[in-house]
Amino acid sequence: MMLPGPRYAWLRQLAAVAVLLAVWEAAGRADMLNPMYVPNPSRIGAALVDLFADGRIWPHLDATFTAALGGLALGIAVGIILGVVAALVPAIAELIEPVMSVLNAIPRVILAPLFVIWLGIGLASKVALSFILVAVLIFFTVFNGIRQVDRRLVERVITLGGSRWSLVRHVYLPSVAAWVLGNLKIAVGFAFTGACVGEFVAATRGLGYLLSFAQSTYNAALMFALILLILVVVLLIFAIAGRLEKYLLRWN
């Protein structure tokens, strides 16, 4: 019997996925699907278990996480600093905004080969790609956000005797925090995109490298297992980012 109401939506969604997997598995076992392109869920599960059972996944997870989180942290920090400075100092905005606009207009992953030439096939080129993806996003979030800050709040702090620094501390930074947190999930997605694409291009470790390896050996089960793993990892980080956002923006 189906449980009604929105409270049990997750149960119905779970049941739908289970049915889909069962049909997929049955179709595979009945030779209706070519395992070279679409392996059975049980084979994908086995490939996933293998990755963890022999422990070979850990260095790759370590490499991708380090590159993505490193690029994310650097991108957020630099994006905020440049966004705040450019929004408050028009002369600096004149210099930075055109560069950022160009970087925003192009698909920034095309810079990956360049970073490999400049920084080598190690971690640095992946961090750089994640960084550039995140920094441009955060820069525009902060830059546009500060320029649209509620003038009434600025005037309130001024009339209470606030200095320029007080405005930064009590109005601009909390506003910036709200905008950045609002874009944190997108930034996380960008950071992992940068790390994985960087590993695709040239690497000896990482989930992107493993995906590239699975592709070159036509190992569809491994490929599906890696996609599933990346999906789970990013969803977990999304959940953490969501919790953080909910707590820090509890005033909203």
Add this chain to the structure above:
Amino acid sequence: MRVSDLTISYGGEPVLEGASLTVGDGRFVSLVGPSGSGKSSLLRAVIGLQRPLSGTIETKLARSQIGILFQDDALLPWKTARDNVALGLSLNGMERGKALAEAEAWLERLDLAGFGDRFPRHLSGGQRKRVALAQVLAMKPELILMDEPFASLDAIVGARIVKDVVALVEGQGISVLLVTHDLEEAISLSDEVCLLSQGPRAHIIQHYAVPIPRPRDPIHSRTHPAFAPLYERLWADLSREVDHRAEAA
């Protein structure tokens, strides 16, 4: 506080030209006039948010002794009610713990005991207005500028807050310069009402003394014998001014 010959322009024709008025110690002065006559601009010039083209603003008061209440509460949404009230005190050098204690005392005084930890979003319009009032009063101002602060409130809540405001400013001898569209509010609260002409190039065309004794109840003062004649006179002058300008246009 004395404003003399004040002219304010936002680039084109001045909105205000040659406006002069005085707010004496402990006096409640209202500024009324048609829309676009530069009432709010005058307040913004006094508080330093608008640079006048010419004219002078003389006051013996320090910047921190002048408070302003806007029509919007303009509370920082990420700060609790207590932190919002304490903000002005902290910005003026008071140690944080002491500022928070002072803020709590003001919240209690304005019937907001127990609401200190709430964020503005979680307060009603009337409660937010009281927090904004506490924020200004906590600074112990000698002069409060009010830019239609009660316009956005419903009648009952507005009347209660106005009553509290009058009691507080009368009790502490605070001077007030109130900008309002509401002639009844202006007369019932003020010692003097100043009428601005239609803008642009608006200036003060008439001063009216309000002979209603203090302490006042803002509702009951509307039944005072002096109220109705003054209201009629003010209404007639304001209407004449609006009609005159309309004909000129």
